Structures are given as structure tokens and as C-alpha cells.
Amino acid sequence: MKHFVKTAIAAAAMTTAALSGAMADQVKVGVAAEPYPPFTSPDSSGKWVGWEIEFMEAICAEAKLDCVVTPVSWDGIIPALTSNKIDMIVGSMSITEERLKTIDFSDKYYNTPTSIVGAKGDDFEATPEGLSGKIVGVQVSTVHADYADKHFGSTASEIKQYQTQDEANQDLAAGRVDAVQADAIALDAFLQSDAGSCCELKGNVADDPAILGAGVGVGLRKGDTELKDKVNAAIKAIRDNGTYDEFSKKYFNFDIYGG
DSSP: OOOHHHHHHHHHHHHHHHHHHHHHHEEEEEEEEETTTTEEEEESSSSSHHHHHHHHHHHHHTTTEEEEEEEEEEGGGGHHHHHTSEEEEEEEOOOOOOHHHHHHHHHEEEEEEEEEEEEEEEEOOSSSSTTTTTTEEEETTTTHHHHHHHHHHHTEEEEEEEESSSHHHHHHHTTTSSSEEEHHHHHHHHTTGGGGGGEEEEEEOOOOHHHSSEEEEEEOOTTHHHHHHHHHHHHHHHHHHSHHHHHTTTSSSSSOOOO
């Protein structure tokens, strides 16, 4: 009987240790609760899908991390990370000097141009002069909002901020704004939709690395070097072994990784 009790206790301890190890490796991955196709959006069943979801699944599988998608309002996603409500951000977040004051980033995992879209027939360019007197829509708390304020604020009649890019796009289609600024791929998805048939690409904005950053990275807490090392190694691995290119082909006909 004593031998049985000792064995049971030892087995229970081993099970607890195993469970603790599994829980230690579970990672809450913050994505913006607002849909951002083709990167992240919920399907009809509520499951999150898109290029960044497949990217997240690939790096988590490579790093042997138990990752859980955790939607968070975009304007609260950095506070959610710093307060330990989530463990990393996979949400098309540009690596900028301003954000690096608060959080850390992995190596970049994609980098695409920033574009301006406007109504067909309204002839203007993606420049401060071209947007003179126009209402420009941007998503709040993004590099695009910061860029528009800096570069178009003195010439545009208004820089109008929205909680989601989809809301900005809807107002463009309805004629309530003259132009929207966002990532080129996100705007291309809008232009390919029925709602986007009203509009066309006006061009890419001039680069400003201080605001637009040096690409998109996984957001991480400062000091979380173990997770950062795992993520960076996983990004390199899926780039090297072809996994990155394989799932990217389902969404894009060019190399989203960029120069």
C-alpha cells in the first residue's frame, strides 16, 4: 500500500510538471480585433484566417510553441502586451523608433509600400500637393495616421481618423472622404472587392523610415529575449525551408518580404 501511494504521488508530480511545462510554452498571440484582410479576419464561423494567421501558425510550429490567437482592440494592443495580457503581437505592426521605446520587435517578416487610394475620375497624386484641400482617411494609432499628420496635415483640409481601416474605406466609397492611406496590400484587397470598384490607386507615398519604419515585426515585451530568439530563429527557418513562400503564394503573386 505504501509503495502504491508513493508511486501515485510520483506519477501525480510528473503529470503536474508536464502540465506546467506545457502551460509555460503557451503563447497568447495578439491580433487586432478589427478585420484587416488579407492579413487577419474572422471567417463566417468566427475562426481567424489570413496570411498573418498562417505566418503565426508556421513560426509557432517551427518554434514548438502552443500559440493561441487573442483578438485585442488595435488601440489597446500594446498596453495588452506590456501588461502581460498577451505575449506577442502579430498584427502588421511596423517597427518604428517610437514603438521601440515601449516594446521590442522580432526581425521583420514583411515590408510593403504605403499607398493612397481615391475615387476614380478624381485626378490627383499621392503627394502633399496632390492632397491639397482633400479629406484623407486613416486608421487611428497607426504609422499611417502619423505619416498623414506630418506630411499632409498642412495641405489636406482634414485628416480623419477611424477605429478600423474598413470604416475609412467605407467612407471613401460613400464619398465622405477623398482619399485613404494604408498598406498597399490591404488597400489592394479593398480595390479588388465590390465596395472598392469605386476607387483606384493614386500612388505610393514618399518613404519616411522614421515614421513608416523598416518593415513589420512581431511585437514582444522588452526583456523577453528567450521568446524573441525563438521567433527570430523560426522566421529564418520558414524563410529558408520554403514554408513562408508556400503559404504566401495563396495570397500574393510577389514576394511580400520586400527588400
